[in-house]
Amino acid sequence: MNDVAAAAGVALKTVSRVVNNEPGVNPATAERVQAAIDRLGYRRNDSARTLRRGRTASIGLVIEDVADPFYSGLSRAVEDVALRNDHFVFTGSSGEDPARERDLVLAFCARQVDGLIIVPAGTDHGYLAPEFDAGLKAVFADRPPGAGCRADTVLSDNAGGSRTGVAHLIAHGHRRIGFLADSPAIFTAVERLRGYREALAAAGLPYDESLVAMGPPDQERVRAVVERLLALPDPPTALFTGNGRTTVATLRVLDAISARCSAYHCSACRCSNDRCSNDHGSVRHGAERHGGTGRHGQGRLAGLALVGFDDFELADLLGITIVAQDPSRLGLTAAEMLFRRLSGHAGPGLRLELPTRLIERGSGETVP
Amino acid sequence: MNDVAAAAGVALKTVSRVVNNEPGVNPATAERVQAAIDRLGYRRNDSARTLRRGRTASIGLVIEDVADPFYSGLSRAVEDVALRNDHFVFTGSSGEDPARERDLVLAFCARQVDGLIIVPAGTDHGYLAPEFDAGLKAVFADRPPGAGCRADTVLSDNAGGSRTGVAHLIAHGHRRIGFLADSPAIFTAVERLRGYREALAAAGLPYDESLVAMGPPDQERVRAVVERLLALPDPPTALFTGNGRTTVATLRVLDAISARCSAYHCSACRCSNDRCSNDHGSVRHGAERHGGTGRHGQGRLAGLALVGFDDFELADLLGITIVAQDPSRLGLTAAEMLFRRLSGHAGPGLRLELPTRLIERGSGETVP
């Protein structure tokens, strides 16, 4: 900027004015300065600017994993709102590790981000207290902050969505419904379990712990869980899966079982086949049906009804009934809350809950 | 830092030493300083640090869309490498808009990012010249830079992958193969078209423009394209889809057609049905088959064989044969190239090409 000032024969401050489009500069002077800028290929150093102004025009986003479609949808929405507000976004994936969440958050704070959007992995946010004291604005998304930290929060109606999904299965005659969800350390998983229990209670059905399995959605764990459920003396006739990754993993398991056991009777296409190479006694022959639309996807669920929490790509094609939340709406809302705070909005911490929506596609509408 | 120094009764510089773990500090002093730091909740201001040191310990990543699983996989890998190198990542989505790509890149430069990883939307990178002169390091990923800009580049073997996929269909007896890919403005789409043509030429088959459709992968466009192809007097017996989004969109279309036309003969399960509510004359009755594994998914492709470029979630379950590239390997490689440059590695710009892999799952192994 010094060089530009010298080249244009003006003072440093005048260059600054031109660069920042500040009023009160003679157009002729401005033009001369602009020419010097272009000639020298000058670009403002935003680090210095940041240091002086105290704000960085950037925000930090801490999520679990950008590669998870749920979070990448959320990220994209945050990025869009940020750009509309002339801010950039630092993104970090915590991988459900509270220590890494903390490291990321503190590193972003050290970078003087103006604000943070956090999907917390941990439940203790005491480490944020000094930052809040220093004026940090933060919004929690998808999961609430730990006790004692009352920042703006936007959540999905996890319990309500789960209750709706499970009630839907019950309405179709299911009495024994398996529940698969993420680890109980995760807020959303616990909430969805609560919804499951509420739906059972509302229908006067007993809560049977042997039908519930919570843990990370890796394929092998899910396989073991599903096989355990199907091997029960009184196996479930339906499953409720508590997040997108678990649903997808479950589909793979059920598909493999269905493939091993090709026995079915199908009234829609009048075919019939009783060979079964599957030694799994609990797969109920004769229970598979095509949907009214001629879809075959439902024949791959090993005779089980299925409702999942979270929509996912091709769920429509596979005919999977799901309870949809809206990740991009979650990101959009969180970002807008943050920018409202950044523009000086005061008032107590808000807690918003976004609705979920049951989308019927066939897999949840089969009877036991 | 001044406050800490005062509180600990030492000089500013000593605090700096403690904060940065520099050697040559009396342990007792260090402890006193640390206590003051903890008491005051002090955190280093990285803007000032950046200003002084000239490096920001952050890199910029410009992609098309974080919400696309291909790019979110790439992003995650970049983020991981960056974190291993103690750097943070600014991410921006250009949405295939060259102007936005440029704005993002220049904004990241103004933030003094140490380096950039760019998936270019545009083909003119002249705007980077002043930045390169100022010492910027940049790596291009997935697509090369425009002419005259020779930065490190890492690509997938697009033409080779496409050639392999198309040759695979030809080997199974297909002679008329539809080609759907992204807009010809996009490097990868053009390369994949080249592979398609090479495979045809190698088999002595004619190139028929009426079988080729390039454009954005939105559902309605793809629907129109597929319907046009199937309505040809001599319709294709197989499709090659040139990216993940197009493949998924195509699956939806074919599934809808299959659902309307429930006519099929299936030797594997011995069912048979000739009703057809589909007025689409070109769907070939009798052509659908189960795979040897008892899968039904292939019955939903309206009798067409299909190979897609890019793997995607549940492609395994749906039995879709694909040519896989490895987005996270692409991100990893790009990031490693960048950090090699940042640590002073000189030499001419590299151009790496990562191999692709054909994964057979059934949809590409049916005969006409």
Add this chain to the structure above:
DNA sequence: TTGAAAGCGATACCAA
């Protein structure tokens, strides 16, 4: 082992 002073590149305030 510790400290004092200079300066990174911009902006803010006040003066001309």
Add this chain to the structure above:
DNA sequence: TTGGTATCGCTTTCAA
């Protein structure tokens, strides 16, 4: 409308 100067918070250099 324009310019001078202090200053943001840290690291670097050199001296004690």
